[in-house]
Structures are given as structure tokens and as C-alpha cells.
Amino acid sequence: MVCALATGFALVGPRQADHIATLVSALVAVAGLGIAVWAVVSTVPGRRSVQVSDTGGARARGAGSAVSGAVISIRNSAETIEVRNSGAVDAADDGEATSGVRQF
Structure with a gap:
């Protein structure tokens, strides 16, 4: 050159x-x-990508909590979140269950 x-x-x-x-x-x-x-x-910190697939089922009983997929903090949120084929969920007796993405 x-x-x-x-x-x-x-x-x-x-x-x-x-x-x-x-x-x-x-x-x-x-x-x-x-x-x-x-x-x-x-290189900006906090920018990330989350990919989850084929997670299977989840069951919550009593005051329990269950997630079939991904749990993401809002404070450290991802740029992209992709969940595929998350499993079936079941909640009983005041339990909380999520299939897909749960943010807290």
C-alpha cells in the first residue's frame, strides 16, 4: 500500500x-x-445474549417457584433473550411456575 x-x-x-x-x-x-x-x-458491559432450548418440565408446590426456561435479572438485562421448546409447567398450592422467561 x-x-x-x-x-x-x-x-x-x-x-x-x-x-x-x-x-x-x-x-x-x-x-x-x-x-x-x-x-x-x-464491549459495553451488561450487553449480552441469552439462548435457552429444550428445558424440560417444571413443577411448583406450596410456596415454591419453578421455571422451565430462563430467569433474568432486570438490572442485568440481556440484549436478546431467546427461549425455544421450554417445557410444560405445573403449579399448585400457591406455587408459581413459568415456562419461557421470568424477569425479576
Whole structure:
């Protein structure tokens, strides 16, 4: 890349080489800024993805609680939550059961 630019600059003359160098510098600066912003955004803490599948059944009795799927804290919420084929749930005697996603 550097050799190609040096050869191009030698062929076009000093005035055009100055303009081309300015344009190339601006493009590299914009690309660098874009990469820096992307790196910061992609490493933001708390952004995550949760995937759950084929969890089976759950049963809650008494004051118990059961989840067939995923339990997610609202404070540490995920960017995406995907639950597939969560199992059947059964709750009795004041129990609480969830099939899918439960947030707390």
C-alpha cells in the first residue's frame, strides 16, 4: 500500500500528491474513528445474549417457584433473550411456575 502511494505521488507531481495525501489521510482518520467507536460499543458491559432450548418440565408446590426456561435479572438485562421448546409447567398450592422467561 505504501509503495503504491509513493509511486502514485512520484507520477502525479508535488501539488497533486499533496491533495491526494490529504484525502488519504482524511479517509484513514475517519476509518480509524469508526473502528474505535465500534470497539467501544461492542464491549459495553451488561450487553449480552441469552439462548435457552429444550428445558424440560417444571413443577411448583406450596410456596415454591419453578421455571422451565430462563430467569433474568432486570438490572442485568440481556440484549436478546431467546427461549425455544421450554417445557410444560405445573403449579399448585400457591406455587408459581413459568415456562419461557421470568424477569425479576
